[in-house]
Amino acid sequence: MASTYPKDPIGSSEPSWENSGGSYSMYLVPSFFTLLCSIPILLFVQHFLWKRISSLFWNTLTISVEVSGPRLDYNHTERLYHWLLEWLAKNLKDLPHSMAKAESEQDEYGKTVDRVDALPGFGVVIHFQYKGQWIRMERVHTPEIRCQDLTYEKIVLSSYRHNRSLIYQLLEDCKPVRKEEDEKKTIIYGVNQGCWNQIGHPKRRRPLSSVILSEDAKEKLMADVRDFKASEQWYVERGIPYRRGYLLYGPPGCGKSSFIRSIAGEIGYDICILSLTARGLNDDTLNVLMNSTPEDCIILLEDVDAAFRSREDTQASSREQNLSFEGCGPSTVTFGGLLNALDGVASTEGRLVFMTTNYVDRLDPAMIRPGRVDMKLLIDYPNDDQLSAIFTRFYPDCAADMKNEFVKRIRELDATNISMAAVQGLFMFHKESGQEAIDDIKEYFKDQILVSKSDAQKAKGLYC
Numbered sequence: 001m002a003s004t005y006p007k008d009p010i011g012s013s014e015p016s017w018e019n020s021g022g023s024y025s026m027y028l029v030p031s032f033f034t035l036l037c038s039i040p041i042l043l044f045v046q047h048f049l050w051k052r053i054s055s056l057f058w059n060t061l062t063i064s065v066e067v068s069g070p071r072l073d074y075n076h077t078e079r080l081y082h083w084l085l086e087w088l089a090k091n092l093k094d095l096p097h098s099m100a101k102a103e104s105e106q107d108e109y110g111k112t113v114d115r116v117d118a119l120p121g122f123g124v125v126i127h128f129q130y131k132g133q134w135i136r137m138e139r140v141h142t143p144e145i146r147c148q149d150l151t152y153e154k155i156v157l158s159s160y161r162h163n164r165s166l167i168y169q170l171l172e173d174c175k176p177v178r179k180e181e182d183e184k185k186t187i188i189y190g191v192n193q194g195c196w197n198q199i200g201h202p203k204r205r206r207p208l209s210s211v212i213l214s215e216d217a218k219e220k221l222m223a224d225v226r227d228f229k230a231s232e233q234w235y236v237e238r239g240i241p242y243r244r245g246y247l248l249y250g251p252p253g254c255g256k257s258s259f260i261r262s263i264a265g266e267i268g269y270d271i272c273i274l275s276l277t278a279r280g281l282n283d284d285t286l287n288v289l290m291n292s293t294p295e296d297c298i299i300l301l302e303d304v305d306a307a308f309r310s311r312e313d314t315q316a317s318s319r320e321q322n323l324s325f326e327g328c329g330p331s332t333v334t335f336g337g338l339l340n341a342l343d344g345v346a347s348t349e350g351r352l353v354f355m356t357t358n359y360v361d362r363l364d365p366a367m368i369r370p371g372r373v374d375m376k377l378l379i380d381y382p383n384d385d386q387l388s389a390i391f392t393r394f395y396p397d398c399a400a401d402m403k404n405e406f407v408k409r410i411r412e413l414d415a416t417n418i419s420m421a422a423v424q425g426l427f428m429f430h431k432e433s434g435q436e437a438i439d440d441i442k443e444y445f446k447d448q449i450l451v452s453k454s455d456a457q458k459a460k461g462l463y464c
């Protein structure tokens with residue numbers, strides 16, 4: 001009967017099961033040895049294949065989206081990264097490894113409220129469900145991307161290929177949404193770590209009527225703003241950048257900032273406040289900030305006279321740019337940098353840039369030339385009508401001749417620098433009684449540094 005057993009594949013003398021005499025050790029020795037030798041080969045092949053198969057799997061079946069974050073030691077934060085972290089902190093519970101971070105925010109009345117957020121830690125992979133689909137999230141340092149010895153961080157979101165839009169949908173969801181009750185409020189943004197961040201809760205809109213200015217000035221500026229908002233097509237057809245610059249100048253405490261806030265409320269815009277003297281600000285970050293404001297925002301540059309260096313300083317300043325690059329040095333914004341940033345504000349949806357200064361005479365003509373500043377408005381110390389109007393605003397039930405008495409007593413002080421802020425300060429001591437406020441004028445203003453009319457003659461032209 002022919003043997004049905006297999007022949008030894010290695011041996012040459014064709015030994016069989018039968019002729020081995022029951023001993024098969026001579027076949028097993030080479031087989032076992034061969035097996036032993038082939039383990040590393042098998043492991044290598046398996047490892048190689050596994051890598052190939054898994055990468056084939058990931059590449060064909062999944063997609064990933066990287067959201068880059070800040071360089072760890074540089075004050076520039078990507079807005080999307082920041083929003084995504086906040087979203088993850090809010091939506092992912094029971095993180096296996098988290099990073100605690102203290103956040104403080106202001107409520108509607110400016111009260112600071114502290115809270116601790118648990119952010120996803122570095123290096124941990126988290127799987128979570130979003131709209132019923134699995135998403136893999138990993139927050140990592142990326143030391144391989146190095147620039148001037150700085151490291152970056154990023155978040156990688158992965159999911160099955162057909163979920164591509166889902167990841168982008170999640171990123172859309174991370175964008176802070178304006179609550180319905182906040183629709184009629186003004187959001188104030190400030191600069192934090194190189195990007196725009198909301199400061200506190202949205203504030204109630206300041207009515208235009210609460211800012212008491214000469215009717216002329218108010219109307220002139222409001223008409224210009226409304227006209228600008230309605231003329232986008234006009235700008236586009238003529239190839240003119242769709243932006244408008246305003247300069248409000250005048251002594252302190254007369255209502256420049258209040259007016260800008262009320263304009264924002266009137267046209268339903270938010271306000272991005274940019275202090276050019278802020279630490280860490282340099283020409284590059286200024287440019288980025290000016291061109292990345294949230295939608296429908298007024299850009300407010302306060303005290304522009306104090307901010308920039310003169311043109312001659314530009315060279316020295318560029319040396320200091322490196323310091324500011326670290327994000328902790330003083331502002332190194334140069335005059336040229338500011339001009340570039342102003343010129344670069346050319347968004348299609350229209351940008352309103354407001355600048356304020358107490359010292360218009362210190363501004364370089366290049367900065368306030370038409371195109372950069374299209375309208376200048378002096379917000380001066382209050383005239384008699386304004387004083388009378390603010391008195392009525394605080395004491396609406398007062399007798400008519402009381403406001404005249406109030407104006408008369410203020411004028412008797414023979415001072416030229418009584419601001420609306422100072423008058424408001426007086427009223428705050430006498431919330432219930434206009435008469436008490438009138439009686440206290442002399443005593444209250446005794447402590448103020450008043451400039452007499454003769455001194456004012458000498459200082460004439462300081463503010464105008």
Ligand SMILES: Nc1ncnc2c1ncn2[C@@H]1O[C@H](COP(=O)(O)OP(=O)(O)OP(=O)(O)O)[C@@H](O)[C@H]1O
Pocket residue numbers: 210211212213250251252253254255256257258259357358379420421422424
């Ligand atoms: N014209 C005004 N009408 C009503 N309130 C005013 C007016 N001017 C000033 N105030 C009040 O005085 C305070 C300071 O005003 P505001 O900050 O607008 O002045 P400012 O001109 O911007 O001052 P600064 O130049 O110092 O920034 C605010 O609380 C504001 O309500």
